[in-house]
Amino acid sequence: MAKASALSAWHQLSAHFEDMRHVHMRHLFAEDPDRFPRFTVQAGDLFLDYSKNRLTESTRNLLVSLAREAGVREKRDALFAGSRINVTEDRAVLHPALRHAPGEAYLVDGEDVTRDVDGELEKMAVFVDAVRQGQWTGYTGKPVHNVVNLGIGGSDLGPRMVCQALRPYGHERLKVHFVSNVDGTHLQTTLEGLDPETTLFIVASKSFTTQETLVNAASARRWLVDHYGDHAAVAHHFVALSTNTEAVREFGIATQNMFAFWDWVGGRYSLWSAIGLSIALFIGMERFHDLLHGAQRMDRHFRQAPLAGNMPVIMALLGIWYTDFFGAGTQAVLPYDQSLSLLPRYLQQLDMESNGKRVTVDGEVVEYSTGPIVWGEAGTDGQHAFYQLIHQGTHLVPCDFIAPARSHHGWDDHHQILLANFLAQPEALMVGRTVAEAQSQLEAQGLAAERAAELALHKTFPGNIPSNALIFEQLTPVTLGALIALYEHKVFVQGAIWNINSFDQMGVELGKQLAKTILPELTGAAPLQDHDASTTGLLTRLQRLRASKRS
Numbered sequence: 001m002a003k004a005s006a007l008s009a010w011h012q013l014s015a016h017f018e019d020m021r022h023v024h025m026r027h028l029f030a031e032d033p034d035r036f037p038r039f040t041v042q043a044g045d046l047f048l049d050y051s052k053n054r055l056t057e058s059t060r061n062l063l064v065s066l067a068r069e070a071g072v073r074e075k076r077d078a079l080f081a082g083s084r085i086n087v088t089e090d091r092a093v094l095h096p097a098l099r100h101a102p103g104e105a106y107l108v109d110g111e112d113v114t115r116d117v118d119g120e121l122e123k124m125a126v127f128v129d130a131v132r133q134g135q136w137t138g139y140t141g142k143p144v145h146n147v148v149n150l151g152i153g154g155s156d157l158g159p160r161m162v163c164q165a166l167r168p169y170g171h172e173r174l175k176v177h178f179v180s181n182v183d184g185t186h187l188q189t190t191l192e193g194l195d196p197e198t199t200l201f202i203v204a205s206k207s208f209t210t211q212e213t214l215v216n217a218a219s220a221r222r223w224l225v226d227h228y229g230d231h232a233a234v235a236h237h238f239v240a241l242s243t244n245t246e247a248v249r250e251f252g253i254a255t256q257n258m259f260a261f262w263d264w265v266g267g268r269y270s271l272w273s274a275i276g277l278s279i280a281l282f283i284g285m286e287r288f289h290d291l292l293h294g295a296q297r298m299d300r301h302f303r304q305a306p307l308a309g310n311m312p313v314i315m316a317l318l319g320i321w322y323t324d325f326f327g328a329g330t331q332a333v334l335p336y337d338q339s340l341s342l343l344p345r346y347l348q349q350l351d352m353e354s355n356g357k358r359v360t361v362d363g364e365v366v367e368y369s370t371g372p373i374v375w376g377e378a379g380t381d382g383q384h385a386f387y388q389l390i391h392q393g394t395h396l397v398p399c400d401f402i403a404p405a406r407s408h409h410g411w412d413d414h415h416q417i418l419l420a421n422f423l424a425q426p427e428a429l430m431v432g433r434t435v436a437e438a439q440s441q442l443e444a445q446g447l448a449a450e451r452a453a454e455l456a457l458h459k460t461f462p463g464n465i466p467s468n469a470l471i472f473e474q475l476t477p478v479t480l481g482a483l484i485a486l487y488e489h490k491v492f493v494q495g496a497i498w499n500i501n502s503f504d505q506m507g508v509e510l511g512k513q514l515a516k517t518i519l520p521e522l523t524g525a526a527p528l529q530d531h532d533a534s535t536t537g538l539l540t541r542l543q544r545l546r547a548s549k550r551s
């Protein structure tokens with residue numbers, strides 16, 4: 001498969017970009033009364049309006065040609081067929097199997113994996129029901145009140161984001177906590193106020209070798225054993241989620257307290273697997289199945305809808321349009337729903353760990369930009385922090401605005417204000433305000449013409465800033481499942497077009513290796529190695545500072 005920039009649609013898009021770069025969306029809207037229906041798409045409960053993008057029918061056609069030429073459909077089918085598309089690790093990528101429809105088969109090496117998936121879901125269901133009903137108890141027979149998930153990256157961000165998003169569905173007795181950072185502050189502040197006798201720890205780690213998680217798990221185990229004075233308590237307060245049975249056993253967690261998943265589930269795609277245990281404990285197994293069901297519906301849409309009417313494909317193509325042709329380096333995610341405030345962080349891992357790559361699957365260095373920097377914040381907080389830059393700064397920031405029509409809380413007046421802002425911001429970003437408009441508004445406010453002219457440029461908004469708007473009725477488990485799967489597939493399509501492997505993460509390794517070398521040097525257990533002068537200087541200075549504090 002060729003590099004994206006070698007495809008003929010890419011060249012056509014480059015030429016088309018010259019026609020489009022100065023076209024203002026104001027004019028596109030003025031010219032075409034059907035722009036809204038023309039550039040909207042429904043997938044299950046989700047509705048996407050992408051009309052406020054710098055595109056015409058011709059742009060869409062060319063982008064769809066790019067997807068076709070890059071083999072997006074074939075690559076998608078290869079994913080769903082269980083091919084080893086994670087070529088650098090020689091693995092299948094089959095998270096859709098985790099949310100398969102009844103009777104549907106997903107094959108890895110000719111074996112249908114859905115039987116194992118269902119078996120593990122059943123095991124989870126028994127455990128979840130027992131904990132929720134208070135039958136699964138701690139060492140002294142007390143029901144669980146607090147669940148602490150110890151995991152990082154894909155073993156943390158998904159469950160954490162979903163538990164926050166679905167809080168209205170949460171169990172009244174159970175509180176769920178997430179400790180990810182190896183910084184002891186995270187563990188310390190989480191354990192404060194928890195009763196060891198009513199606390200259940202979930203050690204979540206696909207590899208079960210991740211330093212942060214194992215250190216947090218060992219400290220949590222010490223906290224528990226110190227309380228009871230009996231190591232036997234561990235079996236009553238610890239469960240593990242992993243693919244590494246041996247390491248789980250070594251840690252001291254019995255196999256019956258381990259929930260398994262498989263190497264064809266990528267960490268950042270794993271919330272649908274046993275890694276979602278904290279979600280299932282919090283919202284119950286039935287609702288967990290609803291979450292899976294929402295994702296399954298998005299999978300079906302992704303597999304069946306034509307490219308031009310395919311929500312994840314469209315979002316992916318628009319992203320490529322801005323990243324590679326307009327030179328936008330970032331993508332903002334702006335949920336107008338406080339319960340989705342962790343979505344940008346979750347998507348940072350999903351997108352940046354998947355598509356932050358510079359080498360194609362064929363081993364060539366790309367000469368185009370790949371995955372964008374993903375960032376964002378829940379509305380309206382972001383408006384009072386960084387929207388200034390999006391409106392008037394020098395960077396082009398494509399934005400995804402996301403909002404439910406109804407909230408779960410009873411403060412509907414708040415939600416109406418929130419929605420008014422959700423509508424106003426994309427409108428302002430798109431329409432902008434010309435110098436002439438700014439000047440006449442200032443004059444209308446009573447400013448002298450001269451002063452109005454001085455200020456007009458400061459009050460001008462270029463507009464023409466692209467945004468997607470995603471809306472749905474209410475944030476339910478089904479809707480959230482679909483929303484997450486939408487972004488998973490978007491990221492997949494972009495990786496497919498850039499011809500990179502979205503499913504490894506080799507860029508996280510070097511720093512980890514160096515940290516392992518540095519730790520014994522820092523503690524004095526090993527002599528200083530040959531580092532650069534800056535690292536050595538900092539290390540010795542930190543050692544001195546630590547020693548001076550102790551004395």
Ligand SMILES: O=P(O)(O)OC[C@H]1O[C@H](O)[C@H](O)[C@@H](O)[C@@H]1O
Binds near residue numbers: 153207268
């Ligand atoms: O689940 P684990 O094996 O502990 O891995 C946790 C995380 O580790 C690394 O940071 C990887 O880059 C992530 O993709 C992974 O999710």
